[in-house]
Amino acid sequence: MATIATTGSASGRRALDGIVDFAGRVVGAADLVVSDVEIGQRVACIGVDQATIDAAVSLVEAGHRVKVFEDDPRLVLPRVGLIPFGRASLCARLAGSTRLGLRAVAFVPAPGAVRRRLGRMPSVMEHRAGSLHRRRHLDDRWDRRQLTPSRFDRRTPLRDDSYYRMVDAGSCELISWPVASVTTSGIRTCDGLEHRADWIVVAP
Amino acid sequence: MTLDLSKTLDRVHERQWALADVDWDAPGADRITDEQRPKLAAFMADVAWIEQVGARAFAALARKAEDPVLADLYRYFHAEEQRHANAELALMRRWDMLDGDEPPEPHISIRLAMDWLDRYADSLPLAVLGSAIPMLEVALDGALLKFLVDEIDDPLCAVVFEKVNNDESRHLAVGFHVLEVIGRNPAHRHAIDIAKVLLSPAIFTSLPAAMPLFTNARDNVVGMGLDERKLYDALARFDKVGQRQPDVRRNPSYLVLKEFGKMVANRSHPYHVLGDAATRIVDHYPRRLLKSPPSWVDQLTAEPVV
Numbered sequence: 001m002a003t004i005a006t007t008g009s010a011s012g013r014r015a016l017d018g019i020v021d022f023a024g025r026v027v028g029a030a031d032l033v034v035s036d037v038e039i040g041q042r043v044a045c046i047g048v049d050q051a052t053i054d055a056a057v058s059l060v061e062a063g064h065r066v067k068v069f070e071d072d073p074r075l076v077l078p079r080v081g082l083i084p085f086g087r088a089s090l091c092a093r094l095a096g097s098t099r100l101g102l103r104a105v106a107f108v109p110a111p112g113a114v115r116r117r118l119g120r121m122p123s124v125m126e127h128r129a130g131s132l133h134r135r136r137h138l139d140d141r142w143d144r145r146q147l148t149p150s151r152f153d154r155r156t157p158l159r160d161d162s163y164y165r166m167v168d169a170g171s172c173e174l175i176s177w178p179v180a181s182v183t184t185s186g187i188r189t190c191d192g193l194e195h196r197a198d199w200i201v202v203a204p
Numbered sequence: 205m206t207l208d209l210s211k212t213l214d215r216v217h218e219r220q221w222a223l224a225d226v227d228w229d230a231p232g233a234d235r236i237t238d239e240q241r242p243k244l245a246a247f248m249a250d251v252a253w254i255e256q257v258g259a260r261a262f263a264a265l266a267r268k269a270e271d272p273v274l275a276d277l278y279r280y281f282h283a284e285e286q287r288h289a290n291a292e293l294a295l296m297r298r299w300d301m302l303d304g305d306e307p308p309e310p311h312i313s314i315r316l317a318m319d320w321l322d323r324y325a326d327s328l329p330l331a332v333l334g335s336a337i338p339m340l341e342v343a344l345d346g347a348l349l350k351f352l353v354d355e356i357d358d359p360l361c362a363v364v365f366e367k368v369n370n371d372e373s374r375h376l377a378v379g380f381h382v383l384e385v386i387g388r389n390p391a392h393r394h395a396i397d398i399a400k401v402l403l404s405p406a407i408f409t410s411l412p413a414a415m416p417l418f419t420n421a422r423d424n425v426v427g428m429g430l431d432e433r434k435l436y437d438a439l440a441r442f443d444k445v446g447q448r449q450p451d452v453r454r455n456p457s458y459l460v461l462k463e464f465g466k467m468v469a470n471r472s473h474p475y476h477v478l479g480d481a482a483t484r485i486v487d488h489y490p491r492r493l494l495k496s497p498p499s500w501v502d503q504l505t506a507e508p509v510v
């Protein structure tokens with residue numbers, strides 16, 4: 001089984017000191033060659049970003065059962081093609097267009113309050129798009145809640161169409177506990193459990 | 205006296221422990237007497253489930269705190285309460301109180317509380333949840349867990365609860381700190397919080413959800429032999445915070461909960477006429493009317509390695 005551990009918070013990073021003693025293999029998410037992972041091996045990947053989500057998705061597609069450790073969820077938006085399909089995509093596209101539009105008229109003088117109000121709009125629309133995206137793919141209320149980013153979160157949104165669906169189907173298991181430590185044999189989460197792993201994939 | 209939250213967070217990081225740190229097969233499991241066993245099984249099941257319900261409340265707080273360090277602390281406390289529940293379930297397994305490896309069925313009052321909390325916790329103001337948590341923690345930490353360690357001869361019980369209590373001491377420190385911070389909120393913030401609570405549907409269902417829970421938990425522990433006064437003394441700690449820090453008393457949720465706690469602890473208070481009636485009704489609540497429990501309930505496990 002493959003395990004993707006993603007812990008975004010700065011305070012959580014200290015928990016990873018033990019990685020130097022980890023008995024399995026450690027690899028950067030961007031450097032992961034999926035075919036190197038043998039069926040039945042368990043991989044742990046740490047740090048949530050586009051590369052780790054992509055790695056998780058590729059591992060699941062290759063037939064590995066993946067566990068995702070994500071204790072500080074990021075905003076994930078659908079990938080939008082030329083023509084947006086579905087409400088989430090439409091909303092994400094609108095957010096993008098609004099951002100561009102606002103940049104184009106930035107030279108127009110306006111009171112500070114109006115400027116701030118307008119400036120927040122794209123981000124509000126993105127969060128709305130993320131919520132629609134989760135509603136569409138995640139049936140379980142708790143999963144949905146645990147994958148909802150904090151409203152104070154200002155990191156750039158990630159783009160993905162498969163991750164939520166995989167979590168929903170159970171082929172990608174979401175572990176939303178903070179990571180307590182890395183041991184020689186795996187990852188300990190703060191709920192007191194140890195998750196055995198053969199690989200750890202970290203964010204580049 | 206204010207608490208340095210960053211230092212507390214550092215300590216939380218340092219003091220993490222796992223179920224795998226405990227030798228669950230160490231000698232002493234047979235020290236549970238046959239007389240203790242049935243009552244202890246019911247009591248431990250209650251404690252484990254209440255820890256998990258507490259965990260859900262911390263999860264809600266983690267989303268409400270604007271201070272990122274406090275939000276981090278709450279995220280860790282959420283996990284730590286789950287760890288306590290897991291460890292207590294592992295103790296039950298050690299004492300041969302489980303049917304297979306399955307967690308015991310939660311008492312109907314706890315089931316209702318779970319549903320209530322899952323539905324409303326995320327919409328309750330921080331002032332309400334942040335006041336309720338320390339009250340429950342002083343009762344659990346100061347009375348129930350201490351009592352367990354005194355009563356149970358199994359040395360591993362003391363080992364586990366020492367770890368649990370160590371965590372709880374930080375939960376309480378942060379809980380009391382937050383009480384002070386909430387207390388210093390301007391009056392209009394308190395007014396908004398009260399309005400939010402009074403206008404929320406949560407308020408109508410809060411008493412039917414809470415009364416049987418507390419009555420059942422209280423009667424279970426007193427049935428096991430806990431002196432009622434100890435429960436009262438433990439709750440007095442919650443009272444004392446307000447006496448030491450006048451700011452704390454400006455928080456209406458604190459004042460209401462403080463009085464509520466006193467009523468629950470005191471069996472001769474007229475409140476219990478109502479409490480008992482609610483408990484009797486809930487006892488007959490048909491389980492088939494319950495919707496399926498929220499999926500976080502399935503996180504309870506006695507297995508140290510997965």
Ligand SMILES: [Fe+2]
Pocket residue numbers: 255284285288368372
């Ligand atoms: Fe606890």
Ligand SMILES: [Fe+2]
Pocket residue numbers: 258285341371372375
């Ligand atoms: Fe606690």
